[in-house]
Amino acid sequence: MPITVTLDVMLAKRKMRSKDLAARIGITEANLSLLKSGKVKGVRFETLAALCNALQCQPADLLTFVPEPDAKED
Amino acid sequence: MPPTERTERIKRISNRFKWLMIALMGLLPLTAWLAWAFVELNELDFGFTADEVGPLTTFERWSAAALSIFPLSVSLYALYNLQKLFSLYADGKFFDPENVRCFRNMGWTLVAIVPVDILFNAALSVLLSFDQPAGERMLAVSMSSDDVGIAVVGAVIIIVSWVMAEAVELSKENAQIV
DSSP states (O other): OOEEEOHHHHHHHHTOOHHHHHHHHTOOHHHHHHHHTTOSSBOOHHHHHHHHHHHTOOHHHHEEEOOOTTOOOO | OOOOHHHHHHHHHHHHHHHHHHHHHHHHHHHHHHHHHHOOGGGSOSSSOHHHHOSOOHHHHHHHHHHTHHHHHHHHHHHHHHHHHHHHHHTTOSSOHHHHHHHHHHHHHHHHHHHHHHHHHHHHHHHHHTTSOTTSOOOOOOOOHHHHHHHHHHHHHHHHHHHHHHHHHHHHHHHTBO
16 A cells, blocks of 8 residues: 555654544544554544644645555556 | 444344344244144135135144144244344444345245245145045145245345345445544
């Protein structure tokens, strides 16, 4: 998946624990852990907005696009 | 799936239906066998009358009750699947692969009830007329619009089970979206 979740980086920058973030945005720690490890198929805008609000950042601070080596441009 | 007022209502009502199905699973064989023990043939609907097969003897009643195990088993299996489905709903499992299996089994069971019923009625006519003099013994094969209706409902439930299988896949995918 060329989209990488950089939530752990933002958590470290904000010195916030996953447990506290999960409680603030109202998702389970298990789901937050899956999100951090990129083992999810998608993120709801609602969750993204809550994350940005809690971490005071932009969506681009949480997601990065890393092209795969064999990916060709259109 | 987060609990909502609607899911809680489904759980509550499903729990009641689960117990209703369990009660029916006990009552169905009981009433069937009581009917064979006490009720006269003209009061039952098998596609032939008491005049055609003569009065029921004790042996015929016992044999008919034993023979009725076959259609009863099919009906009980349909009820078992229903109680299992309601049990899953009562536990909050709405889109589980097990639900799909319950739907599919129930659909096929309803379809199977029709030929089993036809065979049962035919076997019953032979059994009950066997003590009649030669020439008056009979093999009655009957099929009613109710049988067709049951088969159609079964086919509809099988199609619903396919749709449910798609819903389970969607639910799985939805669960992977945070």
